[in-house]
Amino acid sequence: MNLQPRRNEPQPVTLADIAREAGTSQSTASRALSGRGYVAADVRERLLAAAERLGYVPDASAQTLKQKTSRIVGVVVSDLENHFYGGLAAGIEQTLREADYRMVLVGDNSESGEEIAAVRAFMAMKTPGVILTPVASDAMTLLHRRGVPVVEVDRRLANVPCDGVVIDNVRGAREAVEHLLELGHRRIALLVVDTDWTSDAGRVQGYRDAHAAARLAVDESLILRFPFHDPTAEERISGLLERHAPTAIFAANNLLAEQAWRVFRARGLALPSDISLVGFDDVQWTGMVSPGITTVAQPTIELGRRAARLLIRRIDEPHADPVHELLQPHLVVRGSTGPAPR
Amino acid sequence: MNLQPRRNEPQPVTLADIAREAGTSQSTASRALSGRGYVAADVRERLLAAAERLGYVPDASAQTLKQKTSRIVGVVVSDLENHFYGGLAAGIEQTLREADYRMVLVGDNSESGEEIAAVRAFMAMKTPGVILTPVASDAMTLLHRRGVPVVEVDRRLANVPCDGVVIDNVRGAREAVEHLLELGHRRIALLVVDTDWTSDAGRVQGYRDAHAAARLAVDESLILRFPFHDPTAEERISGLLERHAPTAIFAANNLLAEQAWRVFRARGLALPSDISLVGFDDVQWTGMVSPGITTVAQPTIELGRRAARLLIRRIDEPHADPVHELLQPHLVVRGSTGPAPR
DNA sequence: AGGATGTGTGGTTACGTTCCCACATAGATG
DNA sequence: CATCTATGTGGGAACGTAACCACACATCCT
Numbered sequence: 001m002n003l004q005p006r007r008n009e010p011q012p013v014t015l016a017d018i019a020r021e022a023g024t025s026q027s028t029a030s031r032a033l034s035g036r037g038y039v040a041a042d043v044r045e046r047l048l049a050a051a052e053r054l055g056y057v058p059d060a061s062a063q064t065l066k067q068k069t070s071r072i073v074g075v076v077v078s079d080l081e082n083h084f085y086g087g088l089a090a091g092i093e094q095t096l097r098e099a100d101y102r103m104v105l106v107g108d109n110s111e112s113g114e115e116i117a118a119v120r121a122f123m124a125m126k127t128p129g130v131i132l133t134p135v136a137s138d139a140m141t142l143l144h145r146r147g148v149p150v151v152e153v154d155r156r157l158a159n160v161p162c163d164g165v166v167i168d169n170v171r172g173a174r175e176a177v178e179h180l181l182e183l184g185h186r187r188i189a190l191l192v193v194d195t196d197w198t199s200d201a202g203r204v205q206g207y208r209d210a211h212a213a214a215r216l217a218v219d220e221s222l223i224l225r226f227p228f229h230d231p232t233a234e235e236r237i238s239g240l241l242e243r244h245a246p247t248a249i250f251a252a253n254n255l256l257a258e259q260a261w262r263v264f265r266a267r268g269l270a271l272p273s274d275i276s277l278v279g280f281d282d283v284q285w286t287g288m289v290s291p292g293i294t295t296v297a298q299p300t301i302e303l304g305r306r307a308a309r310l311l312i313r314r315i316d317e318p319h320a321d322p323v324h325e326l327l328q329p330h331l332v333v334r335g336s337t338g339p340a341p342r
Numbered sequence: 343m344n345l346q347p348r349r350n351e352p353q354p355v356t357l358a359d360i361a362r363e364a365g366t367s368q369s370t371a372s373r374a375l376s377g378r379g380y381v382a383a384d385v386r387e388r389l390l391a392a393a394e395r396l397g398y399v400p401d402a403s404a405q406t407l408k409q410k411t412s413r414i415v416g417v418v419v420s421d422l423e424n425h426f427y428g429g430l431a432a433g434i435e436q437t438l439r440e441a442d443y444r445m446v447l448v449g450d451n452s453e454s455g456e457e458i459a460a461v462r463a464f465m466a467m468k469t470p471g472v473i474l475t476p477v478a479s480d481a482m483t484l485l486h487r488r489g490v491p492v493v494e495v496d497r498r499l500a501n502v503p504c505d506g507v508v509i510d511n512v513r514g515a516r517e518a519v520e521h522l523l524e525l526g527h528r529r530i531a532l533l534v535v536d537t538d539w540t541s542d543a544g545r546v547q548g549y550r551d552a553h554a555a556a557r558l559a560v561d562e563s564l565i566l567r568f569p570f571h572d573p574t575a576e577e578r579i580s581g582l583l584e585r586h587a588p589t590a591i592f593a594a595n596n597l598l599a600e601q602a603w604r605v606f607r608a609r610g611l612a613l614p615s616d617i618s619l620v621g622f623d624d625v626q627w628t629g630m631v632s633p634g635i636t637t638v639a640q641p642t643i644e645l646g647r648r649a650a651r652l653l654i655r656r657i658d659e660p661h662a663d664p665v666h667e668l669l670q671p672h673l674v675v676r677g678s679t680g681p682a683p684r
Numbered sequence: 685a686g687g688a689t690g691t692g693t694g695g696t697t698a699c700g701t702t703c704c705c706a707c708a709t710a711g712a713t714g
Numbered sequence: 715c716a717t718c719t720a721t722g723t724g725g726g727a728a729c730g731t732a733a734c735c736a737c738a739c740a741t742c743c744t
Contacts, residue, residue, distance in 0.1 A: 012465075012488070014700055025724040030702060037703085038722050060466040061412065062700035064403035065729050072414075072446065072467070080435055081643065083626075086428035093422055093449055097456075102463055104414065105447045107435055121444055123354075124402040125414070146354070261630070284425075285627035288603070301423070356730055367694040372732060379733090380692045404730035407699050 013054045021050040033058065064126050072102045073311065074122030074130040076115055076139075080107040083283055084254060084300055085133070088153065091304020092131060099312050101128075110195075110228055112136035119143055129311045134158065134197075149314040153307040155199040156324075163314055165306045165325040169199050172296040172329035173206025173252065174213075176278045179294070179331060180248045181214050184340035185276060187222060189246035191237065191256040194225035203252040203280065222246055226256065237263045241275075247340045248276035254283045257293065272338030282332055291335025298329045355396045363392040375400065406468050414444045415653065416464030416472040418457055418481075422449040425625055426596060426642055427475070430495065433646020434473060441654050443470075452537075452570055454478035461485055471653045476500065476539075491656040495649040497541040498666075505656055507648045507667040511541050514638040514671035515548025515594065516555075518620045521636070521673060522590045523556050526682035527618060529564060531588035533579065533598040536567035545594040545622065564588055568598065579605045583617075589682045590618035596625045599635065614680030624674055633677025640671045 019029040024043060031037040032047035033056075039047075050056075064070040073096055077085040085107075093103045104122070108114035112135050119139040122130055129149040134140060134157035143150050144160045152164040180188050190207050193200050204223070211218045221244055226233050237260055240246065251257035257279030269275050271291050279286055282297035306325055314320065361371040366385060373379040374389035375398075381389075392398075406412040415438055419427040427449075435445045446464070450456035454477050461481040464472055471491040476482060476499035485492050486502045494506040522530050532549050535542050546565070553560045563586055568575050579602055582588065593599035599621030611617050613633050621628055624639035648667055656662065 015702095016700080026701085027703085027724055027726090028722085031723090034702075038720085040722065043722085057462060057466050059407070059468070059700050060463075061403040061406035061468060062729090063702075065401070065407055065731090066700080066702045068729075070403065080432035081429065083425060083428065086425065086432075087423065089431075089447070090422035090428075090449065093447060097448065102446050102448065102467075104444050105431070105435060106439065106444065107432065120399060121402075124399050125444075126401070126403060258626075258630075284600075284625070285630045288600075288627045288631050290632065357732095358730080368731085369694055369696090369733085370692085373693090376732075380690090382692060385692085401730050404699090405732075407701085407729090408731045408733080410699075 012059070013056050014059070015056075017054060018047060018050045018056055021054060022046045068126060069128045070126045071100065072104055072125060072127055073308075074104050074106070074118065074125075074127040074132075076106045076108050076118045076130070076132045078108060078110045078133050078135070080105070082255070084281055087300035088133070088304040088307075091301035091306075092308045093304075094301075095305045095308035095312075099308075101312070108135060110135055112138060115139045116142065123148065128315045131307050131311055149311060149318065151307045151311045151314065153303060155197040157197070161322045163310045163323050165303055165310060165327065166198065166202075167298045167303065167327045167329050169202025169329075170206040170209065172280065172298065172331070173203040173250070174210045175206075175331045176250055176280070176294075176296050177207050177210035178213070179333065179337060180250065180276060180278060181210060181216070183248075183276065183337060185248040186216065186340065187219065187244070187246045187248070189222040189224065189240055189244065189249045190252065191224050191226065191249060191260060192252040193256070194227055200252060207250060219244075233259045234263050234266075238267070241267070241269075246275070248278070248337070250278045250280075252280050254279060254281040254286075257281075257295070258285070261289070261293065271336045273341065276337040276340070278337060286332075287334070294334045294337040295332050296329045297332045299327055303327060354401070355398050356401070357398075359396060360389060360392045360398055363396060364388045410468060411470045412468045413442065414446055414467060414469055415650075416446050416448070416460065416467075416469040416474075418448045418450050418460045418472070418474045420450060420452045420475050420477070422447070424597070426623055429642035430475070430646040430649075433643035433648075434495075434650045435646075436643075437647045437650035437654075441650075443654070450477060452477055454480060457481045458484065465490065470657045473649050473653055491653060491660065493649045493653045493656065495645060497539040499539070503664045505652045505665050507645055507652060507669065508540065508544075509640045509645065509669045509671050511544025511671075512548040512551065514622065514640070514673070515545040515592070516552045517548075517673045518592055518622070518636075518638050519549050519552035520555070521675065521679060522592065522618060522620060523552060523558070525590075525618065525679060527590040528558065528682065529561065529586070529588045530590045530592055531564040531566065531582055531586065532592050532594065533566050533568065533602060534594040535598070536569055542594060549592060561586075575601045576605050576608075580609070583609070583611075588617070590620070590679070592620045592622075594622050596621060596623040596628075599623075599637070600627070603631070603635065613678045615683065618679040618682070620679060628674075629676070636676045636679040637674050638671045639674045641669055645669060 015029050016026050019026045028039055029047050031039045032044045075092055079085050089105055096103050106118040115135045116139050119142050123146055130143055131151045131153055133154045134152050137159055140158050150162045156164050192204055208218055224240055249260050251260045279293050279295040282295045286293035286295045357368055357371050361368045370381055371389050373381045374386045417434055421427050431447055438445050448460040457477045458481050461484050465488055472485055473493045473495055475496045476494050479501055482500050492504045498506050534546055550560055566582055591602050593602045621635050621637040624637045628635035628637045
C-alpha cells in the first residue's frame with residue numbers, strides 16, 4: 001500500500017537535459033526557452049521540441065534565485081470568510097492569472113501581527129509585488145524599505161506614496177443618508193466598525209456630510225461603533241432602538257446590516273413602516289429578503305481586478321507616478337426604506 | 343516623483359552576513375537558524391541576535407532550490423466567486439497558515455485546461471502538495487507521476503490512490519428527499535448540475551435511494567440537468583413547473599436553489615403551500631428569506647480544514663495508507679417545506 | 685588503553701537557472 | 715581592406731541555502 005509510486009521520473013528534467021538532447025549548450029537552451037537573446041530559428045524549434053518531448057518544467061525557485069524576483073504576487077485580506085473579501089480575492093486572482101502571475105493568499109483576521117508575518121513570507125519568496133487591505137503601517141514600511149511595490153485596496157493607510165484602489169465611501173454613505181433624509185427621517189442611526197480605516201471613516205464622513213448639507217445637527221448618541229466580531233452587537237443594536245428611538249438605521253457594512261436586520265425580525269419590527277434600513281455592500285441576501293434591503297452597492301470583483309491591474313502596471317513601470325483610483329458605488333433602492341413614521 | 347526610494351537596503355542580508363557578524367562559519371549560522379544539527383547554546387544566541395539585528399529574511403527560493411520542496415501548497419478550486427469554494431479556501435488557508443505553510447490559490451472555472459496549467463505552475467514551484475476540487479484526471483496524473491501528494495476535496499475523481507475529503511452526498515440528498523416524501527410529496531423534481539462528479543452523482547443517487555426505499559418509481563422527466571453557468575436555467579425551471587407539475591423541488595446546489603426560488607417569486611408561487619423547496623448547502627440567504635429554505639447544510643469551512651490537515655499529514659508521512667474522510671451533512675428544516683397540496 | 689559515542693564546528697559542493705562575457709561569422713560601411 | 719554592426723553560440727560564474735564530510739574534542743564504556 002505504497003502511496004508514492006517511487007515517482008516514474010526520479011529527477012525532473014533540467015535545462016541541461018534539454019540542451020544535451022538537442023545538441024546545443026545550456027546557454028542556448030536557456031535563450032530558446034526564455035525567449036531572451038539570439039537563437040537561430042531552427043535551433044529554437046529543436047529545443048522547444050526537445051523540451052516538449054521530455055516534459056520539461058522550468059524550476060521556478062532557480063529562476064527566482066537568479067532573477068531575484070518571482071511570478072507570485074502576495075495578497076493579504078482581512079477575513080477570507082467574509083464574502084466581500086472573497087470577491088476581492090476572486091477579482092485579483094482572475095486578473096493575475098491572465099497576466100501569468102500566481103496569487104498567494106493570506107487572511108490576517110485584521111491583526112497587525114498576522115499581516116507582518118505574511119509580508120515577511122512574501123519578502124522571503126521575492127514577490128514582485130503585494131496587494132493588501134492594510135491593517136497597520138508596519139507591514140507597508142517593511143515592504144517599502146525593500147522596494148517591493150504595494151497596492152492598497154478597499155482602504156488607504158500608507159504614509160508613503162503607493163498605488164491604491166478604493167471606492168468612494170463618502171459619496172456612497174452620503175447618498176444613502178440623503179435618501180433617508182429625503183424620506184423625512186431625522187433620527188438616523190449609524191452602525192460602523194470601530195477602526196481608523198479610511199473605509200469606515202469615509203462612511204462616517206458621508207453620514208455627517210449629508211446632515212450638514214441638510215443643515216441638521218448630528219446626534220452623536222446615534223452613532224454606534226463596534227469591534228470586528230462583536231458577539232454583543234445585536235444586544236447593542238437592541239439597546240439603541242430602545243433608548244434612542246431612531247426612525248432609520250444606516251449600517252455601514254454587510255455584517256452590521258445583517259445583524260440589524262436580525263434584531264428587527266426578533267423584535268417584530270416591520271420594514272419600512274416601523275423603521276427603515278440601508279446597508280453597505282450589496283451581498284446576495286439583500287435582494288432576496290422581503291422587503292429587499294436598500295443598499296450601497298460596491299463593485300467588489302472590479303475592485304480586485306483594478307488592484308491587480310495597478311500592481312502589474314507598477315511592476316512593469318516601477319517609476320511611474322503613484323495612481324489612486326476611486327470607484328463609484330451606487331445606491332440600490334429597495335423596499336427597506338420608506339417615509340419616516342410621524 | 344520617484345516611487346521606489348532606491349531601497350534603503352540595496353541587497354538583502356544573507357546567511358553569510360549573519361555568520362560574519364557573529365564570527366562563525368556559514369554552516370553554523372545555517373544550523374542555528376534552521377534548528378537542524380548541533381550548535382552550542384551561546385553561539386546560537388549570538389546568531390539569532392545577529393539575524394534579528396540585521397533583519398535577516400531567509401531566501402525561500404534558495405531553500406526550495408536546495409531542498410527540492412517549498413512551503414507553498416497549491417490549491418485549485420472551481421469557482422472563486424461561489425461562496426462554497428470561498429469558504430473551502432478559507433478553511434484550507436487557515437489550517438495551512440497554522441502549520442506555517444502558505445497557499446497559492448487558483449480558480450479553474452471547471453476547465454481542465456486551467457487546472458492543468460495551475461498544476462504545471464505548482465510543479466514548477468515545487469509545492470510539497472496540492473489540494474484540488476478535481477475537474478479531470480489529467481492534472482492528477484501529472485502530479486502523481488512526479489510523486490506530489492494530492493488531496494481531493496468536495497468530490498472524488500482520482501484513478502490512483504490518494505487522500506480525499508467529501509461530504510456524504512448520498513445521505514444528504516436521501517434525507518432531503520425522505521423529508522419531502524414524508525410530507526406526502528410524490529412528484530419531486532431534482533435540479534442538478536450536469537457533471538460526472540461524485541458530488542452531483544451522489545446527490546442523484548440519494549434522490550433515487552429515497553424513492554427506492556419508499557418503493558416509488560422515479561419519473562425521469564422530473565430530473566433536470568444543467569450546465570455550469572446556464573443562462574437559461576430559470577426558463578427551464580419555469581418550463582418544468584408548467585409541463586411536469588412537481589409538488590416539490592430538490593435543488594442540488596446553492597445556485598440552483600436560488601434560481602428555483604427566483605422562479606417561484608416571479609410566478610407568485612407561495613412556499614410551502616403551492617410548492618416545497620429543499621436546497622443543498624446552507625448559504626446565508628436561506629435562513630433570511632421568509633419562509634426560510636429547508637437545506638442540506640454542509641460543513642464547508644471544516645471541509646477545507648480537513649483537507650489541509652490530510653495534506654499536512656501526507657507530507658509528513660508520505661507512505662501512510664490513503665485516507666478518505668466522509669463528513670456528515672445535516673438537514674436544516676425551515677418553512678419552505680410543507681405538506682403536499684392535494 | 686583503546687575504541688565507541690555524542691557534541692560542536694567549518695570547508696565545500698550542488699541545487700537549476702540566467703546572464704555576462706568571449707568569440708565566431710556574415711554582411712554592410714567607411 | 716579595415717572596421718563596424720547584427721546575429722548566433724558556448725563557457726562559466728554567480729544567486730543563497732542545506733547538507734555531506736572531515737575534523738576536533740570531550741566523555742563513557744569495556
